Amino acid sequence: MLNRRAAHLCALILMTVYFPSAQDAAIASSGVWKQLLNGQALTGWKHVGEGGMKMVGGQIRTGGKGVWLLYWTGGVVSNCTIRIVYRMSGDYDRSGVFVRIPIEPRDVEMPFDYGYQVQIDNHPETSYEDEYHVTGTLYSFTKPLAKAWRPGSEWNTMEIPLRGPRTIVMLNGVKVTDYTEGDPVPARKLDWEPQRGRRPDEGWIGLQNVDGKKHHVFFKEVAIRQLPSAKDGKEVLHERTGNRFK
Amino acid sequence: MFKRLVIQACMVVMAIVVLISCRQPQAADPATGWKELFNGKDLTGWKFVGRGSAEVKDGLIQTGVHGEGLLYWTGGKVGHCMIRVVYRMQHENGNSGVFIRIPLEPREDEMPVTYGYEVQIDNHPETSGEDEYHSTGTLYSLTKPLTKAWKPGPEWNTMDITLNGPHTIVVLNGAKVTDYTEGDSVPDQKFDFEPVRGPRPDEGWIGLQSESLKDVVLFKQVAIRPLSQQEVK
Numbered sequence: 001m002l003n004r005r006a007a008h009l010c011a012l013i014l015m016t017v018y019f020p021s022a023q024d025a026a027i028a029s030s031g032v033w034k035q036l037l038n039g040q041a042l043t044g045w046k047h048v049g050e051g052g053m054k055m056v057g058g059q060i061r062t063g064g065k066g067v068w069l070l071y072w073t074g075g076v077v078s079n080c081t082i083r084i085v086y087r088m089s090g091d092y093d094r095s096g097v098f099v100r101i102p103i104e105p106r107d108v109e110m111p112f113d114y115g116y117q118v119q120i121d122n123h124p125e126t127s128y129e130d131e132y133h134v135t136g137t138l139y140s141f142t143k144p145l146a147k148a149w150r151p152g153s154e155w156n157t158m159e160i161p162l163r164g165p166r167t168i169v170m171l172n173g174v175k176v177t178d179y180t181e182g183d184p185v186p187a188r189k190l191d192w193e194p195q196r197g198r199r200p201d202e203g204w205i206g207l208q209n210v211d212g213k214k215h216h217v218f219f220k221e222v223a224i225r226q227l228p229s230a231k232d233g234k235e236v237l238h239e240r241t242g243n244r245f246k
Numbered sequence: 247m248f249k250r251l252v253i254q255a256c257m258v259v260m261a262i263v264v265l266i267s268c269r270q271p272q273a274a275d276p277a278t279g280w281k282e283l284f285n286g287k288d289l290t291g292w293k294f295v296g297r298g299s300a301e302v303k304d305g306l307i308q309t310g311v312h313g314e315g316l317l318y319w320t321g322g323k324v325g326h327c328m329i330r331v332v333y334r335m336q337h338e339n340g341n342s343g344v345f346i347r348i349p350l351e352p353r354e355d356e357m358p359v360t361y362g363y364e365v366q367i368d369n370h371p372e373t374s375g376e377d378e379y380h381s382t383g384t385l386y387s388l389t390k391p392l393t394k395a396w397k398p399g400p401e402w403n404t405m406d407i408t409l410n411g412p413h414t415i416v417v418l419n420g421a422k423v424t425d426y427t428e429g430d431s432v433p434d435q436k437f438d439f440e441p442v443r444g445p446r447p448d449e450g451w452i453g454l455q456s457e458s459l460k461d462v463v464l465f466k467q468v469a470i471r472p473l474s475q476q477e478v479k
Contacts, residue, residue, distance in 0.1 A: 103349050103361065106442040110357045114350055195353035 033083065033223040036072055046073050049108040051209060060219040062095050062209040069098065069108045071206030072222075078202030082160040083223045086120065087153050089216035095120040096139065096210070099160060099167065100203035108208075113195040115203055116141070118160060118169055118177075120217060122149045132186065136169045136176030140193040141185045148174035155220070163227055164201050279471040280330070283319050293320050296355035298456050307465040309342050309456040316345060316355040318453030324470060325449030326478060329407040332467040333367065335399030341461035342367040343386060346407060346414070347450035355455075360442045362450055363388070365407055365416055365424070367463055369396045379433065383416045383423030387440040388432040395421035402466070410473060411448050 036044060039058035047053065048071070051064025060070070084097055101115035111117075117139040124133035132140050135149040136158070148171035150156050159170040165181035181198050188196065207219060274281035283291060286305050294300050296315020301308050309317065331344050348362035358364075364386040371380035379387050382396040383405070395418035397403050408415040412428035428445050435443065454465060 106444055107356075107360050110350075110360060113353055113357065197353050 031226055031228065033225045036074070036222040036224060037219070042070070044073055045070050048105050049209075053209065056218070058220070060207065061089075062207070062215065062217045062219075064209065066209075067108050068209045069105055069111055069206045070209070071098070071101070071105050071111075071204055073104075076200075076202040076204055077162070077224060079163055079227045080161075081225050081227060082162070082205060083221065083225070084158045084160075084207075084219060085155055085221035086158065086217055086219045087155045088122075088151075089153065089218065091152050092123050092126065093120075093215040093217050094210040095215065095217035096208035097158065097160065098204075098206040098208060099162060100199040100201075101206065102200045102203055104204060105206065111204075111206060114197075114199070116167065116199055117194070117208060118158070120158075122151060129190070136171040138167065138169075138177055138179055140188070140190070141196075142177045142179050144176045145178065146174045146176055148172050148176050161227060162201075165198075274471065279474075280469045281471065283321070283468045283470060284465065289317070291320055292317050294318075294456075295352050296456065300454070300456055305466070307454065307468075308336075308462060309454055309465070310336075310340065310458055310460075310462040313456065314355065314458065315456045316352055316358055316453045317456060318345070318348070318352050318358075318451055319468070320351075323447075323449040323451055325409050325447075326411065326473050327409055327470050328473060328477075329409070329452060330467060330469045330471075331405045331407070331454075331465060332402060333405070333463055333465045334402045335367075335369070336462035336464060337460075338399045339370045339373070339461075340367065340399060340463040341457040342463035343455040344405065344407060345451075345453040345455060346409060347446040347448075348453065349447045349450055351451055352453065358451075358453065361444075361446070363414065363446055364441070364455060365405065367405075367455075368461075369398060376437075379436075383418040385414065385416075385424055385426055387436070388443075389424050389426050391423045392425065393421050393423060395419050395423055408473070408477075409448075410478060412445075 037060065040055070042053070042055065047068060049068030050066030051068045053068070053070055054061045054063060082097070082099065086095070096117040096119050098111045099116050099118060101111045103110070105111050119133060119137050119139040120135050121133060122135050124130065131144055132142065134144055137144050150172060157172055161168045167177065167179050168175065169177035185196060207222070284307060288302055289300065289307070294315055294317050296313070298313025298315045300317040301311065307317070329344070329346070333342070343364040343366050345358045346363050346365060348358045350357060350361070352358050366380060366384050366386040367382050368380065369382050371377065378391055379389065381391055384391050397419060403419055406417040414424065414426045415422065416424035432443060454468070
């Protein structure tokens with residue numbers, strides 16, 4: 001009894017340390033989708049790298065010179081599902097969704113080597129890459145479980161549940177990736193592939209731009225929702241440092 | 247009853263704080279507190295990332311002989327400590343650096359540049375078109391040296407780097423070259439190869455830079471000791 005009360009007290013103390021406000025915790029545990037794009041401006045997002053993105057009719061359009069990353073400034077997330085609705089502008093365009101970035105990005109390299117890129121590229125063979133580099137894979141790490149992408153300008157819905165060390169990618173309702181930290185991965189085949197090694201359970205998220213002169217991808221929705229607890233069906237509260245779903 | 251609860255809670259919190267902050271090496275000299283990170287024989291406890299490699303020859307770590315990269319200490323993050331590095335250049339000048347405050351365990355040699363600090367070792371930055379913000383003892387490209395304290399190759403130099411929370415001090419051969427606290431103003435990036443600006447963590451991984459065959463730097467000692475309570479104040 002004493003121990004339990006002491007534990008509760010400790011939990012309370014830790015919560016006041018970690019959680020910016022009780023309201024944040026309430027929102028994060030409510031299980032509803034939180035929209036991260038407001039349809040007008042890129043509030044809550046920050047750009048690093050070359051080039052730039054555009055807001056076109058309430059959607060993000062990748063483009064501009066070089067490689068860049070647009071990351072969500074809300075902080076690290078975990079035990080949640082990220083939902084992205086996107087389409088290509090033509091037959092062949094490339095982008096990616098970054099997850100599990102361990103620290104706040106200042107450049108485009110670190111997210112690549114220390115986080116995962118959920119790839120958006122329906123024709124990796126065009127750049128001499130194999131199926132480990134196709135839409136819905138953890139770029140260069142995982143083999144797709146199915147081909148689920150829709151071509152050209154059709155909309156695609158990608159859902160990425162992140163539960164602890166497990167990463168799932170559902171594309172248009174079909175599971176393409178189911179990877180748990182520690183599962184075997186192939187050695188690096190190409191110079192530009194990311195470094196191997198464990199990714200953190202919680203991380204920053206972002207959208208990638210690849211060589212925007214050629215490739216334009218439209219994002220009309222980026223949303224996030226807390227996962228229910230695996231144990232008792234209740235919503236998961238922040239388990240470690242704060243998921244600040246403000 | 248309530249008092250006991252509070253005491254228990256405080257003890258748990260203190261234990262957590264101690265676990266987080268006191269990640270100092272274990273086997274230190276009880277008299278001085280110094281722990282040698284280089285055993286004088288091989289690179290046990292060190293790992294190289296990047297294209298090249300480092301080697302130990304005649305009891306010295308040689309950087310630069312096998313190409314670019316970073317030799318980092320695998321013992322984990324350090325902070326609230328003093329790091330002592332004794333080095334010399336193979337020739338009259340050389341180029342290396344001591345990396346500190348690296349936030350993640352390195353897998354390659356770019357992240358440490360962008361997210362940590364390099365305490366520079368290069369007596370003649372002007373030969374590569376760089377100014378004094380890039381000379382020995384500075385936080386590379388970020389701080390102006392308070393004095394010129396380096397000895398030319400092949401003389402030995404002793405560099406003491408104090409990491410006290412957000413405060414970084416570099417003393418070279420007994421003279422203070424750098425005294426920087428997170429948040430102090432720094433110049434804008436002059437070259438695109440300079441590190442991105444922004445705060446560095448209070449604790450981080452550390453390593454030695456390997457530059458090139460014409461910039462060989464030899465290290466005789468890399469040691470660490472925790473700061474005393476007086477020093478922390």
